[in-house]
Amino acid sequence: MPKGGRDGGRQARRRRLYKSIMAARASLLDYSPYVANHAPPPAPERLPPPASVLEALLQAVKQTRREGEFGIEKLSCLDVDGAIAELEGRTLLEEAVRRGHSGVVNQLMRAGVDPTWRVDAPPPDEALAARLDATRLVVANAGDAQMSFHIMEIIDARLRWRSLEDRDALGACVFCGAEKPKAGVAYRCKKHVACEACCWNNCGASKLDMTLAPRRRLMLAQKVWVGCPCCPRAASARNLADVPPDAATLMPHFDANDDNNNHEEEESLPPEEIARRSRARYDVVNETPRAKEKLHFTALPHHLAQRQHLGLTRAHRDERMFDAASTGDVYRLAALIEVGCDICCRDDAGRTPLLIAAAYDHADAVRLLLRCGAQLDEVDNGGHAARDAASSRSASQALAVIDEWTGHLSAEQWSSRSKTSASTAGVAEPRGAAEACQRALSRLEPGRSTSSAIRLLNTPVDSLAYPTYEVDGIFDEAFLAALEAMGNSLPRHCARLGRGRGSGNTDAIRISYFDATGIVSRGIASALAGARAMDPKFPLSAVQPNVKFLVYECDGGKLVPHTDLSKTCDETGMHTTHTLIIYLTGGPNSGGETVMLKKLPKVHEFNEETAPATNAGELHRLYRSACTSCCEGTYDEAMPRRGRLFVFPHDAPHLAMPVLKAPKLILRAEAY
Incomplete structure (x- = not known):
């Protein structure tokens, strides 16, 4: 073949x-x-x-x-x-x-x-409202197992209603008070009934509002209860295992194979011991994934569904820890801690699960992580601790939990934790230069200068909905200097790019940074507002708080043809549409131009075309030639110039020409 x-x-x-x-x-x-x-x-x-x-x-x-x-x-x-x-x-x-x-x-x-279609359906208007509310439950990012569980519980209640001989004896709808519910449901407790539209619309504790961001909807999905709202959950559940434990008091349980371990003693285990036991299990996990176990699909409530697919490698476990912390899923976090995880694992930006949960104001998740040994004084690449992120982002509930926890620690406990954390922080230890940059940025209000200019680049006809812009003079010099100092002071991660479609080798060092205080995001948003004032058709208004500094330290550094991926903003639910670049260095004949291509070439053909180069100048010339022979030409390009803002759609093929005068430093973000 x-x-x-x-x-x-x-x-x-x-x-x-x-x-x-x-x-x-x-x-x-x-x-x-x-x-x-x-x-x-x-x-x-x-x-x-x-x-x-x-x-x-x-x-x-x-x-x-x-x-x-x-x-x-x-x-x-x-x-x-x-x-x-x-x-x-x-x-x-x-x-x-x-x-x-x-x-x-x-x-x-x-x-x-x-799932809302039934023979004895209510009038069309009510039926339509029920369908929309049902859909909000179905697509609430709850996962197939939980979605199927909710659907089966409600339809089972519908079938139970049809089998009732004396429906009037059970009284009125527990939600709207209708004396004779039409198209009703009968709960398992055999004491209460409800209109099915009301059952879909309320779903127990809260409505799943589709206007919320996806991660916020998932947080609400954890609290959904489709059983009887009037009876104790144990009385209206199919079995006791379907009743979720209290999220505020949830603790992981280790199996009986651990030494001197039982459920009663686990309640009094110190946080350091819980973290040690979980880390011991994490350390024996294979780095190479095993064959996936084939499981027969089973509908499960949320707290049980989150105990499945916890990761086959340490990297998988870390990713699931970050996802669970960002959604505040305490059941997922507890399951991961039980099977083995690194409580203080870090993502590309140096963030720990505790910092992520605090930034998004997930109080129960913060409480669980602290009880299981998470360190409050661990900081990310920018020197932010969990309390800094919660305070800067007005996460009042998480901040209250942190303050309550620190009040319970004695001075001796706090001192010993600080020493332990400082010895293991590694590249994420606080840096004076980054903190100084933060102070400088906090005093600045970047805005449009008198020399601002905006240019709409030449783009294909079918991409006019996502235009490409080049804006000059939109940032204050002091703002650019602070960004440059921050990019140079953050710890270097030698992770290479190459995640986009068709991407390959690159000589750019990626430095991830989470804008916990929002200062950088607000500064860029102010510049975007200035660009819209110059051109009302300018499409962007905000950026993601996760940004990256890209550093080309040597001559000849380049980025091969590729496209970027769209991301979903955790707070707004909006999908990013454009890549945003701020050139922090650059000048005439410095190379490193960002070129918009007409076609994404085959990687091996492009590499063969540019392979004979022996120096940066020759590589730059061969890249120009390959743009014509392999990519069917170019639309336009942006020359590196200090302070220049360049935005283009994610799905536009592009490359970065080889750098002729290193170093080259840019800030990259996703915008919408």
């Missing part, structure tokens, strides 16, 4: 499947400009299933472990929402719930089946 033939076919099928799933979900989703700033894909035309297909689906739902018949791509094109005569008026989804086939329920939901 030709090289890439099998993989290419598999990737094409995955792309078609992804498009069909997203299109199917578009038929249900209530898209909002606050959720995503991209137009949803068109919904496919869903046709009634042929008799033979319907018969196969019915046979599959009546048998165990026949989820394979429910192909998502096939189901997304079939209208299987309605009642089926062979199932005594039940829908296909209701029959799967009745038989307890959670795998089939998951497949149907992923294909876009409407």
Whole structure:
């Protein structure tokens, strides 16, 4: 088989499947400009299933472990929402719930089946409102296992309602007070009923507002309870294991194989001992991933679903720690600590899970991490500790937990922790230069100078919705000097770029920085406002707080052709559309131009074209030639110049020409 033939076919099928799933979900989703700033894909035309297909689906739902018949791509094109005569008026989804086939329920939901459809539906307006509210629960980033659990619980309550002989004896709806609920549900406690629309709309503790950022929605998803809101959870749950423990008092539990360990003693274990036990398990995890264990899909409540897929390597564990801390998922954090993790692991910006949780005001997560040995005086690359991030970002709840915790520590305990932390901080120890830069930035108000100029670069016709701009004179010199000093003082990470599509080797050193205080972000936002004042069509208004300084320390440093990836802002839920570059060094004949390409070339062809170069000047000349021969030419380019702001769409192919006069320092961020 030709090289890439099998993989290419598999990737094409995955792309078609992804498009069909997203299109199917578009038929249900209530898209909002606050959720995503991209137009949803068109919904496919869903046709009634042929008799033979319907018969196969019915046979599959009546048998165990026949989820394979429910192909998502096939189901997304079939209208299987309605009642089926062979199932005594039940829908296909209701029959799967009745038989307890959670795998089939998951497949149907992923294909876009409407869970609110029922024979005794309310009038159209109420039905539409119920569908929208149901969708908010379904797409709340809860994961397939939790989504299926919620759907099965509500539909099971619907089926229980239909089997009631004397519905009036159970009283009015527990939510709206309607004396005779229409299209109701009956809770497992056998004491209360509710309108199904009210059940979808309330879901226990809180509504899942789709106008919130995705990570905030996930935080609310942890608190969703679809059982009876009037009875104790233990009385209205299927079993006691489905009742989530109290997040405020949650603690990890180690198994009985640990020495001198039981659940009673764990409550009194010192934080350092919990961190030591978890780190001991973390240290024996293989660096090379093992074969994934194939598990039969099971619908689970959130606190149990988060105990699955905890990572096969240490790097996987670290990534899941960061994700759980950013969403405030205490159940995920507790599970990771139990199986083994590094409580004080660091991301590219030097942030620990405690600092991330404090920055996003997740009080329960901060409390759990502190109880399990997280260090308060650990700092990131910019010298920020958890309390600094919480205070700067007005995270009042997390700040209260931190202050309460520090009040419980004696002077001797605090001194010993500080010494331990300082000896293990490594590259993230506080740096006076970075702190001085922060003070300098805090005194500055960057704005438009009298010599500001803006230029719309030559772009392809089909990319006019995402124009490319070059802006000069928009930053004060003092602001640029402070940024340059900060970039030079932050610790160097020798991680190479190369994450974008088609990227390869680069000579840029990446220095990640988390703008915990918001000073850099506010300064750039002020400059973007100045650019919009010069050109009302300027598309950007804000940047992500995670920025990177790129340093080219030697002549000949370059960046091969590639495209960038869009990111989702944790606080606003908006998807970034543009890459933003601020040149902090540069001048005439210094090289390092950012070139916008007409086509993304094949990496090996481009590398072969530029391989004969022996010095920076010759490499620069060969890059010019390769732009024409391999990339079908260029649209435009931005010359490095101190203070120049350059923005371009993520999906635009581009490269950085070899540097002729090193060093070259730029600040890179994602903007929207």
